[in-house]
Amino acid sequence: xxxxxxxxxxxxxxxxxxxxxxxxxxxxxxxxxxxxxxxxxxxxxxxxxxxxxxxxxxxxxxxxxxxxxxxxxxxxxxxxxxxxxxxxxxxxxxxxxxxxxxxxxxxxxxxxxxxxxxxxxxxxxxxxxxxxxxxxxxx
Amino acid sequence: xxxxxxxxxxxxxxxxxxxxxxxxxxxxxxxxxxxxxxxxxxxxxxxxxxxxxxxxxxxxxxxxxxxxxxxxxxxxxxxxxxxxxxxxxxxxxxxxxxxxxxxxxxxxxxxxxxxxxxxxxxxxxxxxxxxxxxxxxxx
DNA sequence: ATCCGTGCAAATCCTTTGCATGCTC
DNA sequence: GAGCATGCAAAGGATTTGCACGGAT
Numbered sequence: 001x002x003x004x005x006x007x008x009x010x011x012x013x014x015x016x017x018x019x020x021x022x023x024x025x026x027x028x029x030x031x032x033x034x035x036x037x038x039x040x041x042x043x044x045x046x047x048x049x050x051x052x053x054x055x056x057x058x059x060x061x062x063x064x065x066x067x068x069x070x071x072x073x074x075x076x077x078x079x080x081x082x083x084x085x086x087x088x089x090x091x092x093x094x095x096x097x098x099x100x101x102x103x104x105x106x107x108x109x110x111x112x113x114x115x116x117x118x119x120x121x122x123x124x125x126x127x128x129x130x131x132x133x134x135x136x137x138x139x
Numbered sequence: 140x141x142x143x144x145x146x147x148x149x150x151x152x153x154x155x156x157x158x159x160x161x162x163x164x165x166x167x168x169x170x171x172x173x174x175x176x177x178x179x180x181x182x183x184x185x186x187x188x189x190x191x192x193x194x195x196x197x198x199x200x201x202x203x204x205x206x207x208x209x210x211x212x213x214x215x216x217x218x219x220x221x222x223x224x225x226x227x228x229x230x231x232x233x234x235x236x237x238x239x240x241x242x243x244x245x246x247x248x249x250x251x252x253x254x255x256x257x258x259x260x261x262x263x264x265x266x267x268x269x270x271x272x273x274x275x276x277x278x
Numbered sequence: 279a280t281c282c283g284t285g286c287a288a289a290t291c292c293t294t295t296g297c298a299t300g301c302t303c
Numbered sequence: 304g305a306g307c308a309t310g311c312a313a314a315g316g317a318t319t320t321g322c323a324c325g326g327a328t
Binding site: 156157158176177178193194197198218219220 | 317326327
């Protein structure tokens with residue numbers, strides 16, 4: 001749940017302009033789903049501002065991701081990107097049937113790559129994703 | 140490193156026909172890269188059988204994945220699917236710069252979801268992916 | 279002989295790009 | 304006023320689909 005003012009400040013401080021379109025997109029991110037897709041944002045924005053283009057939505061989401069205001073999440077094999085408004089370190093639990101996505105607020109600090117497996121790589125981060133069936137899909 | 144005969148047997152036992160195209164694709168999977176893309180398979184197949192279509196390659200890879208002969212891997216944000224010919228339980232180490240992908244042969248059995256986080260989900264599997272820079276990309 | 283599998287081309291889905299207009303700073 | 308941001312439409316890349324033909328069993 002990011003704070004709208006914080007997101008706006010990210011744009012301002014990087015010398016970008018605050019347009020009505022950007023403000024609307026940021027408002028939706030601050031209030032809506034935790035893992036929206038670009039298309040969901042587009043549908044919601046155009047409900048209020050009919051002429052906003054997908055290009056603007058994609059553009060804004062990209063820049064915000066570059067500024068660290070959202071994270072990109074693509075590990076679910078859905079064929080499209082999700083934007084994760086939770087920028088704290090966390091992991092995911094994904095229902096392979098209905099694609100419901102839940103945050104796991106556990107850091108898995110114990111997950112470390114055995115050095116003999118690291119083959120000289122400099123590890124920057126790791127992601128643990130659980131795949132399963134949500135309660136509704138276990139029938 | 141799957142065995143060609145095993146892959147062929149998967150098709151046979153499920154009542155599917157062994158065509159020259161399928162055999163060629165399976166041979167490439169049995170001998171080639173551990174994490175090929177559909178396009179790479181297509182390029183390699185057409186080098187020997189010029190008229191094979193992408194549809195056949197995608198089709199064969201799909202069916203083989205459904206039969207468990209390969210795993211689909213999409214957690215790298217490249218915008219396309221990779222097929223993982225290593226069907227043993229394992230995890231991945233990915234270079235975010237050159238996209239080199241290495242298998243981690245460690246089971247991370249200690250990674251379990253705290254039950255209070257599972258929110259009723261039936262967990263089927265989990266994937267640990269490390270993102271970093273390979274030795275060549277650390278300059 | 280029966281189907282399943284194939285190649286082709288077009289279609290689809292998500293995302294990106296080019297460009298002239300318009301608005302924020 | 305300067306320059307970035309916008310909308311539009313077209314392009315792009317990966318993958319899927321429809322369909323008539325051909326080959327495997």
